[in-house]
Amino acid sequence: MTEQSTIRRIAVSTGGGDAPGLNAVIRAVVLGALKEGWEVFGVKNSYEGLLDLDGLMPLTRESVKGITHRGGTILGTTNKGNPFDYPVKQEDGTVVTEDRSDLVVSNFKKAGLDALVSIGGDGSLSIANKFFKKGIPVIGVPKTIDNDLMATDFTFGFDTAVSTATDAIDKLHPTAEAHQRVMCVELMGRYAGWIALYAGFAGTADVILLPEIPFDIEKVCEKVREREARGRMFTIVVVAEGAKPKGGEMATKGKEVGREVRLGGIAEQVADAIGARMNKETRSLVLGHLQRGGNPSTFDRALGLRFGGAAVRAVKAGEFGSMVALRGGDVLTVSLEEATKEMKAVPLDHDIVQTARSFGVSFGD
Numbered sequence: 557m558t559e560q561s562t563i564r565r566i567a568v569s570t571g572g573g574d575a576p577g578l579n580a581v582i583r584a585v586v587l588g589a590l591k592e593g594w595e596v597f598g599v600k601n602s603y604e605g606l607l608d609l610d611g612l613m614p615l616t617r618e619s620v621k622g623i624t625h626r627g628g629t630i631l632g633t634t635n636k637g638n639p640f641d642y643p644v645k646q647e648d649g650t651v652v653t654e655d656r657s658d659l660v661v662s663n664f665k666k667a668g669l670d671a672l673v674s675i676g677g678d679g680s681l682s683i684a685n686k687f688f689k690k691g692i693p694v695i696g697v698p699k700t701i702d703n704d705l706m707a708t709d710f711t712f713g714f715d716t717a718v719s720t721a722t723d724a725i726d727k728l729h730p731t732a733e734a735h736q737r738v739m740c741v742e743l744m745g746r747y748a749g750w751i752a753l754y755a756g757f758a759g760t761a762d763v764i765l766l767p768e769i770p771f772d773i774e775k776v777c778e779k780v781r782e783r784e785a786r787g788r789m790f791t792i793v794v795v796a797e798g799a800k801p802k803g804g805e806m807a808t809k810g811k812e813v814g815r816e817v818r819l820g821g822i823a824e825q826v827a828d829a830i831g832a833r834m835n836k837e838t839r840s841l842v843l844g845h846l847q848r849g850g851n852p853s854t855f856d857r858a859l860g861l862r863f864g865g866a867a868v869r870a871v872k873a874g875e876f877g878s879m880v881a882l883r884g885g886d887v888l889t890v891s892l893e894e895a896t897k898e899m900k901a902v903p904l905d906h907d908i909v910q911t912a913r914s915f916g917v918s919f920g921d
């Protein structure tokens with residue numbers, strides 16, 4: 557373990573899908589590190605920047621001026637450049653993967669870096685943990701709009717994504733009502749239904765379909781009929797991208813070598829299935845990457861700044877192999893190994909699920 561006194565130069569990277577609040581973390585890491593008298597380098601485009609020494613950029617007070625409120629990441633990111641399973645295009649156009657992790661470790665050492673603050677979701681943090689085991693002193697910072705990391709109550713990015721999704725659901729209500737339609741909106745979240753649950757609840761959706769609760773399309777139609785019997789001729793259905801019918805599969809967009817499968821298309825399937833079963837006009841939309849865009853909410857900015865500050869303190873204390881986390885209102889550190897062990901799914905007895913059910917919201921089960 558690198559001793560506190562030996563820290564001179566650290567790097568910070570952002571990996572995986574971007575999430576509003578990344579720049580706030582970067583700013584806090586840079587300002588905190590400069591205060592300690594350390595040099596700071598940004599790793600460009602996730603771990604890609606360590607496959608090549610040109611991938612490091614010096615970060616100064618000037619570099620992080622006025623970025624706290626900006627979405628995206630000044631460092632760039634990717635969700636397809638895992639150095640342990642790196643996709644390489646062959647002459648015949650096919651793609652194979654190779655392990656380039658040793659190159660990352662040797663470039664890290666050549667650059668004279670003493671620690672890496674790796675900001676990422678489950679994928680990037682699992683990679684960070686592997687690098688820790690290969691000798692890179694790493695501190696993880698949890699980010700993802702999906703909020704699916706077990707060790708932290710919330711990840712930054714989630715609150716902003718939920719606000720965007722809730723705003724979209726609010727906007728669907730009047731047009732659904734005017735045309736007496738069933739509107740199905742697909743929200744991100746991968747294999748966890750957090751965004752759909754929070755936005756569907758706050759946006760007063762009538763049906764919320766989550767990956768955690770496989771749905772029966774007949775139950776969804778029942779809810780539409782029940783509303784019509786009460787004179788409510790429109791229905792809002794929020795569909796998590798990972799939702800699936802009972803006994804069925806998630807809707808996917810295909811799989812590229814060296815990256816995770818892309819989800820998408822379930823809202824359209826649900827809308828078509830309702831349309832086919834009922835004499836009802838249906839429409840579907842996919843909110844998509846709008847949920848990752850925009851300025852971070854106050855909560856996400858503050859959480860990002862808190863996580864960045866805590867990451868610097870963890871580097872100083874030599875707590876490598878750990879991740880900063882929010883637990884019960886406090887920011888603390890947990891082991892990266894623990895943090896990346898399992899995904900945080902929506903518990904079936906979550907209070908929002910219980911309260912929504914008590915209001916008559918259908919989960920399609």
Ligand code: F6P
Pocket residue numbers: 573635677700701702744745746797818819848
């Ligand atoms: O993990 C964040 C996320 O936005 C997921 O909710 C979504 O499934 C995925 O990334 C989309 O990835 P891409 O940017 O590659 O389309």
